[in-house]
Amino acid sequence: MKTGILTIGNELTSGRVQDANSAMIARAMQEQGWPVAAMLSVGDDDAAIHDALAFLLDRVDGLVVTGGLGPTADDITTAAVARAFGLELYTDAEELGRVRAFFEGRGFSWTENNAKQAIFPQGAEIIPNPRGTASGFALRRGDKIVTVIPGVPAEARRMLFEGVIPIFRKAFPEAALHVETVTFKLFGIGESAVDDALADADFDGLGVGLGSYPNFPEIHLVLTARENAPDVAARMLREAGERVEARLAKYIFAKNEKTLAENVARRLTEKGLTLSVAESCTGGLITDRLTDIPGSSAFLERGAVTYSNAAKTALLNVPEEVIRDHGAVSDETARIMAEGVRTSAGTDLGLAVTGIAGPSGGTEAKPVGTTFVALADGNTTVCRSYAFRWDRRRNKVVASQVALMMLWRYLSKGSRSDE
Numbered sequence: 001m002k003t004g005i006l007t008i009g010n011e012l013t014s015g016r017v018q019d020a021n022s023a024m025i026a027r028a029m030q031e032q033g034w035p036v037a038a039m040l041s042v043g044d045d046d047a048a049i050h051d052a053l054a055f056l057l058d059r060v061d062g063l064v065v066t067g068g069l070g071p072t073a074d075d076i077t078t079a080a081v082a083r084a085f086g087l088e089l090y091t092d093a094e095e096l097g098r099v100r101a102f103f104e105g106r107g108f109s110w111t112e113n114n115a116k117q118a119i120f121p122q123g124a125e126i127i128p129n130p131r132g133t134a135s136g137f138a139l140r141r142g143d144k145i146v147t148v149i150p151g152v153p154a155e156a157r158r159m160l161f162e163g164v165i166p167i168f169r170k171a172f173p174e175a176a177l178h179v180e181t182v183t184f185k186l187f188g189i190g191e192s193a194v195d196d197a198l199a200d201a202d203f204d205g206l207g208v209g210l211g212s213y214p215n216f217p218e219i220h221l222v223l224t225a226r227e228n229a230p231d232v233a234a235r236m237l238r239e240a241g242e243r244v245e246a247r248l249a250k251y252i253f254a255k256n257e258k259t260l261a262e263n264v265a266r267r268l269t270e271k272g273l274t275l276s277v278a279e280s281c282t283g284g285l286i287t288d289r290l291t292d293i294p295g296s297s298a299f300l301e302r303g304a305v306t307y308s309n310a311a312k313t314a315l316l317n318v319p320e321e322v323i324r325d326h327g328a329v330s331d332e333t334a335r336i337m338a339e340g341v342r343t344s345a346g347t348d349l350g351l352a353v354t355g356i357a358g359p360s361g362g363t364e365a366k367p368v369g370t371t372f373v374a375l376a377d378g379n380t381t382v383c384r385s386y387a388f389r390w391d392r393r394r395n396k397v398v399a400s401q402v403a404l405m406m407l408w409r410y411l412s413k414g415s416r417s418d419e
Contacts, residue, residue, distance in 0.1 A: 004038045007019050028160055044074045046080045053084050057146070066156050068151065095120075114133065124137035132150060136150065145172075177226040180233040180236075180237045182255060194248065195212065198210070198243075208224065208239075211224070261404060274301050279352070280307055280353060281355035281395070282353050286404065309323050312328065315340075316336065327366065330372060331372055338381055351403055355371030357369075357395045358391065358392045368395075371399045
């Protein structure tokens with residue numbers, strides 16, 4: 001079964017909004033074993049929608065359309081789809097009642113244009129929207145299925161998995177294989193090096209698909225097994241995963257939906273260790289990532305953004321002469337920052353980062369991207385230096401990543417290994 005994706009909206013074709021739905025839908029289709037033959041984006045234009053539907057339905061069996069189901073004048077998708085297929089429109093009384101109840105239950109003012117969200121093409125199967133007001137719909141055109149859902153990413157994602165995919169499975173039972181996937185998340189190795197490391201893994205021989213997806217600053221490896229028997233797919237995937245881990249274990253920090261910050265938080269909580277963080281160039285990004293994790297108060301005592309030299313001296317006890325002699329961005333300063341925040345907070349661990357994010361501030365000796373990360377545990381303090389070469393934002397992001405990786409490896413191995 002071949003699938004296609006059509007995203008609709010002037011906000012997409014003007015570049016004002018990034019199209020997040022196409023990537024999400026494509027991943028879901030691939031995981032189901034249904035390759036995506038084509039993806040298109042068009043504006044809120046009747047003729048463009050008509051032409052896009054014709055183009056895609058000439059190439060795919062199942063089509064997912066998102067966007068243009070709202071109450072405003074430019075939300076024309078339902079009417080455009082109906083015209084393209086020569087169908088009349090009708091108002092679904094049950095859906096109209098649901099939309100009204102949604103507004104009343106939240107104390108929102110009702111305007112009549114909201115009734116537009118209860119209008120559907122004749123013969124459509126309604127796809128419920130558990131997160132919003134605009135439900136979607138599905139149409140069978142010969143041996144093809146067209147599904148239409150809202151463009152709001154959170155709504156689209158839920159309706160895809162709860163509505164669209166079950167409809168596709170029912171319509172194309174012969175294409176429904178059991179699909180198992182696992183995602184390995186790596187950091188500290190380039191994509192070409194990953195490819196070289198896995199060159200002899202022979203995933204084809206196992207019948208397992210491999211996809212490599214850069215997701216700065218990480219690389220995500222996705223293994224996919226598709227079989228009629230779930231236990232066979234699971235076995236294939238397990239063996240393939242073992243081959244990945246045998247070659248790349250030291251770069252793997254998480255699997256599937258887990259994040260680096262989540263795994264760091266879990267290890268800190270399991271070990272009963274507390275942490276304080278001192279940040280300069282990252283401006284609080286490390287602390288922000290950690291506090292995204294529910295329950296982070298169990299291990300995180302404080303995060304100090306000591307951006308200026310004066311702040312490093314006043315809050316972390318970095319001597320002025322150390323900054324004068326070695327610089328705010330130096331091994332010596334980073335070590336004292338980690339020790340200083342740990343001591344002042346009374347925590348088991350102190351993590352610190354200082355660097356030159358850019359685009360200015362660099363020197364020949366310390367170019368833009370020079371960064372030092374230090375970790376102190378009361379017995380020893382280690383510091384590592386890095387030379388990043390990206391723009392300011394990416395330098396900040398990757399600096400937070402290497403800091404959390406240092407912490408992750410310390411917590412995972414009980415020592416600050418260079419591995």
